[in-house]
Amino acid sequence: MKQEILLRVENLNKVFTIGSIFSRVRIRAVNNVNFEIGNSEIFTLAGESGSGKTTVAKIILGFLEPTSGKILYKGKDISELQKDRAKDLLRKEVQAVFQNPFETFNPLRRVSNYLMETVKNFGISERPEEVIESALNLVGLTWNEVKDKYPSEFSGGQLQRISIARSLLTNPTLLVADEPVSMVDASLRMSIVNLFKDLKEKRGVSVLYITHDLATAYYVSDRIAIMFRGEIVEIGSVEKVLMDPKHPYTMLLKESIPEPDPKKKWTKDIKILTLEEEEYQMKGCKFISRCPYRMEKCKNPVPDVEVDDRLVKCYLYT
């Protein structure tokens, strides 16, 4: 399964600073993250809310600057690629699929306008209708079904398909899909992720699939990285990581995450802020307070340990 590398994320860090100079709070949204995505590979980033998944995606898409570290696309630094003429190529080859298809499309414009516009913007002006038809066919739709309609005339699942079709117009190599199924009815989720599988198998497209949903992640991914508080705590084949998790957090995630105590809700914001500054200072394992196996040495920086064909950030295996 080890193919040529398409995208490499190297020592990526993103620190956000919020508040005034008097009460400054720093958040390590992404903390020394490393992973790679191969050609025609589906790679999943999973982890609870706030673990840094979207921040990683935004940096890859060039919407955010990293604090440090870099992203190599086909071996070249994307911050360099974004500067010169390669920018247009990058915009074509790396396409985003967003969470909410209803936000992707303006409700007052026909969906077909968007498709036509994308075709024009990317200079694919020859026989635009045919290009659109074939992209729509890939997602199980036709130009006739779509062309006269407004976004509200489609279901969430259909609209997400159309937004995927739109991203396919440029013949992308990599789709960055941040929670693409979370707004879609559970019954239709599989059909969307199946599309990714199809695109991978038939057209060699790679996908960075970001999700909370481990069931679809297990079904479509080749490899998976589990994020916790900005760090990858476990990374490897989806089979190994999800069927036989080694990191205590992955084990917990598989058992599903407990809800926070609703009675304490009103103090939540204040608590999170202190926690974040505290966490910023933390050198050791971020999972320590919730970990049933914690040890004294977990307060020290934790190495990535190779265990049974995957990497685990945990002292249990050293």
Ligand SMILES: Nc1ncnc2c1ncn2[C@@H]1O[C@H](COP(=O)(O)OP(=O)(O)OP(=O)(O)O)[C@@H](O)[C@H]1O
């Ligand atoms: N623009 C910003 N300014 C300040 N903090 C931010 C900003 N964007 C994200 N964060 C913080 O960075 C951390 C990671 O956020 P991110 O959105 O990447 O998480 P996520 O894993 O995508 O979560 P979710 O599953 O809820 O989408 C969170 O603590 C978040 O509050």
Ligand SMILES: [Mg+2]
């Ligand atoms: Mg997110």
